[in-house]
Amino acid sequence: MVDTNKMTAVARDVLLAPIYLYQGRKIKRDTVRLPEPNGDRHGWVQLNSVTDASNDDSKKLLTVMVVGDSAAAGVGSQTQQEALVGHLIPILTEQPAIQSAFDTLNWSLQATTGHTSFDILRRLYVLPAPSQTIDVMVLSVGVNDTTSKVSAAQWQQQIENIIAIAQRKFGVRELVFLSLPPMAQMPAIPAPLNNFVGAKAAILDNSLQQICAAHDNVTYMATDFARMIEEHSNGTPIDIRVMFASDGFHPSSLMYGYWAEQVAELIVTLLDSSSN
Helix, strand or coil, X not given: CCCHHHHXXXXXXXXXXXXXXXXXXXXXXHCCCCCCCECCCEEEEECCCHHHHHCCCCCEEEEEEEEECHHHHCECECEHHXXXXXXXXXXXXXXXXXXXXXXXXXXXXXXXXXXXXHHHHHHHHHCCCCCCCCCEEEEECCHHHHHCCCCHHHHHHHHHHHHHHHHHHCCCCEEEEECCCCHHHCCCCCCCHHHHHHHXXXXXXXXXXXXXXXXXXEEEECCCHHHHHHHHHCCCCCCHHXXXXXXXXXXXXXXXXXXXXXXXXXXXXHHHHHXX
């Protein structure tokens, strides 16, 4: 049976192709290029005093690595303290479940603006094997694959390869892939291009969900953007642009904070489940 909806969508995209091309070039020309924020990209936090730690030999080191693209790198924030990792680590250290199970939290950030799934895979190959296995690796990937010419097949294979090297080389205990953002809602992307880009992002995101579901200890985190807006608005209408940086493309420091809360909640849940 012919999928008339798909045929209609293809025909529409063919007709709108010149507009997509024009709008894409205009975005590249006019959009402000925000730098990666300054700040530490690795560190450690003592969760308990030495006296407390010595009383319980079962407590140990927790290692967290955040890997990925410009969102992981914190573009849109002035400093790393205002970015995803800068919010995430303090939230994790305040969790009673983390404090009761671990003495020390070691964290690192491996992220670069513009990185696609292939770039992230190459980075994981180049990085030296860690002296300690990674308990939790969080990956932000997909936006640059959406805006480049990465096919669905290439995307699937590169995600599979990322999972393989993360588990084999880094000994990752829990691997978390963050969902792609709502690209159709990004202020920097005008209609009708936003719908075209949003549709491609949705295809990659659905594929990511399926791949994660097929692997043990690999989790897809559907970021709840509606919850972010609800928590911030407190029942009153807000301008969606407050959730985005000045370029209208990257998260704002506000969104990074809400995003980190959701990531921390998932990490605590995953560590609790794996320890039982």
